[in-house]
Amino acid sequence: MKAMDEKTRLTIDKIVAKTVQQVGFKQPPILIDPILQELEVNRNFVDLEDANLLGKVKNILRIGGAILVNILEKIKLEGLWFPKEETILVQKSLPGPKIDWASFHELNHGLLPWHRPYFLGDTAQTLDPDFQEMLENEANYGASALMFGGLMFTKEAVDTLPGWKSIKMLQKRYKKSLVTTTRRYVGFSHSIPMSLVISTPWWMEKPEEQNDRIRHLVLSDQFRREFGNINREGILNLIDKYASMRKGGIVGEFQFRMKDLNGNFHEFHAESFFNVHYLLTLITLKGQN
Numbered sequence: 001m002k003a004m005d006e007k008t009r010l011t012i013d014k015i016v017a018k019t020v021q022q023v024g025f026k027q028p029p030i031l032i033d034p035i036l037q038e039l040e041v042n043r044n045f046v047d048l049e050d051a052n053l054l055g056k057v058k059n060i061l062r063i064g065g066a067i068l069v070n071i072l073e074k075i076k077l078e079g080l081w082f083p084k085e086e087t088i089l090v091q092k093s094l095p096g097p098k099i100d101w102a103s104f105h106e107l108n109h110g111l112l113p114w115h116r117p118y119f120l121g122d123t124a125q126t127l128d129p130d131f132q133e134m135l136e137n138e139a140n141y142g143a144s145a146l147m148f149g150g151l152m153f154t155k156e157a158v159d160t161l162p163g164w165k166s167i168k169m170l171q172k173r174y175k176k177s178l179v180t181t182t183r184r185y186v187g188f189s190h191s192i193p194m195s196l197v198i199s200t201p202w203w204m205e206k207p208e209e210q211n212d213r214i215r216h217l218v219l220s221d222q223f224r225r226e227f228g229n230i231n232r233e234g235i236l237n238l239i240d241k242y243a244s245m246r247k248g249g250i251v252g253e254f255q256f257r258m259k260d261l262n263g264n265f266h267e268f269h270a271e272s273f274f275n276v277h278y279l280l281t282l283i284t285l286k287g288q289n
Contacts, residue, residue, distance in 0.1 A: 004134075004137060004138065004141060008138065009141065012108075012112065012138065012141055012142045012145065013145060013150060015111050015112065015142070016111075016142060016145040016146045016150045017150050017151070019035065019039075019111060019146060020146070020149050020150060020152070022038060023035050023038045025149055025152075027152075028148075028149060028152065028153070028173050028174045028175070029173070029174050029175040029176075030146065030147055030148065030149045030152075030174065031175075032100060032103045032104060032107070035107065035146075036088075036103075036107070039107075039110075040086065041086050041087070041088060041107065041110060042085070042086060042087040042088065043087070043088045043089075043090060043103060044087065044088070044089055044090070045089075045090050045091075045092035045099075046089050046090070046091070046092055047091070047092060047093065048077040048078070048079075048080070048089065048091045049077075049091075077091060078090070078091050078094060078098065078101075078102040078105075079091065079102035079103065079105060079106040080106065081106040081107075081109040081110055083109075083110065083116050086110070088103060088106040088107060088110075089106075090102050090103055090106070097176070097177035097179075097180065100147070100176070100177075101143065101147075101177075101180065104142075104143035104144075104146055104147050105139050105140060105143040106139075107143075107146070108138075108139040108142035108143050108146065109135070109139050111142060111146075112138060112139070112142060115135055115138070115139070118131070118132075118135055144180070144183070144184055144187075147174070147176055147180065147184075148174055148176070148181075148184050148188070149174075153170070153174065153184060153188065153189075154188050154189060156170065156173075157170060157184075157185055157188070157189035157190070158189055158190055160189075162185075162189070162190055162192070162194060162282075162284045163271070163282070163284075164250065164271060164273055164282065166185075167181055167182050167185050167282070170185065178273070178275050178280065179198065179275070179278070179280065182196055182218075182280055182282065183196060183216075183218050186218045186219075186220050186282070187218060187220060187221075190220075191220075191221075191222050192220065192222050192284070192285055193220060193222050193223040193226050193227060193266075193268075193284075193285045194219075194220040194222070194223055194282075194283065194284050194285070195217070195218060195219045195220065195223050195230060195282075195283040196216070196217070196218040196280060196281065196282055196283070197214060197216075197217055197230075197235055197236070197239060197279075197280075197281040197283065198214070198215045198216040198217075198218075198278050198279070198280055198281075199213050199214045199215060199236060199239060199278060199279045199281065200213040200215065200278060200279070201243060201245070201251075201274060201278070201279045202240045202243065203245045212232070212236075213236060214232055214236055215278060217230065217232065226260045226261060227258060227259075227260050227261065228261055230258075230283075235281075235283075238254055238256055238270070239252065239270070239272055239279060239281050241254070242254040242270075242272070243272050243274075243279060246274060247274075247276070248274050248275065248276050249273065249274065250271060250272070250273055250274075251272050251273070251274045251279070252270075252271070252272035252279075252281075253269075253270065253271045253272070254270050255267060255268065255269050255270070255286065256268055256270065266285060266286075267285075267286040267287075268283050268284065268285060268286055269283070269284055269285075269286045270282065270283045270284075
């Protein structure tokens with residue numbers, strides 16, 4: 001699966017900026033309800049695991065003439081978008097932060113005009129798994145951008161020192177989850193090498209749907225340019241070594257050296273925060289926090 005190209009990113013950014021302006025947001029938080037109201041999109045909370053409802057959904061959602069049976073049976077649905085009805089369905093049992101994310105995600109399928117043919121089942125591409133994954137990635141990108149007002153968040157974030165104090169301040173200001181805020185901070189704040197490791201702590205059992213204990217690895221663009229990637233096994237070993245079993249908050253801190261793509265060593269500082277579900281390890285170049 002290829003990474004999203006720059007042209008698509010810029011197009012989504014423009015759509016997000018237009019939406020923020022249309023709704024009239026001047027400052028955070030960016031809330032979903034005013035957006036749905038302005039765009040005249042309905043949102044209903046339902047049980048997407050209910051067999052009777054799924055039977056109705058299968059008769060509505062079609063891909064190139066084929067009923068969407070395989071997807072409905074293989075994934076745990078959190079939300080659905082119906083373009084003809086301009087309606088979003090969200091799984092009612094989700095916790096608050098996930099309801100927020102699912103709503104913004106499904107809304108973005110409606111905001112991005114090239115997504116509509118897919119949901120109407122009008123093209124042969126819709127049967128291609130890679131094409132489906134591409135649409136989901138685009139909706140995720142748009143959801144994150146819209147939740148934080150696009151450049152609104154970036155302009156505020158670059159005036160802070162990289163670290164948990166700054167991230168928690170922005171989390172409260174934007175009223176989003178710590179995970180979502182930290183991911184946005186790493187990807188869309190300072191132009192420095194920075195990364196986030198979201199992992200299951202050593203004292204908890206790994207969820208079945210995860211391949212390993214690292215759930216997500218988020219790298220800033222500058223990190224990718226200078227260092228390429230990060231050794232998953234190596235960083236997880238360091239996180240385990242320095243993380244202490246506690247109820248929450250900062251549970252570990254350490255430093256390590258890493259070679260850039262030119263073979264030069266650099267010192268990094270890492271600090272792990274436990275949100276009672278996962279360890280969020282923020283990694284920054286030493287001297288920049």
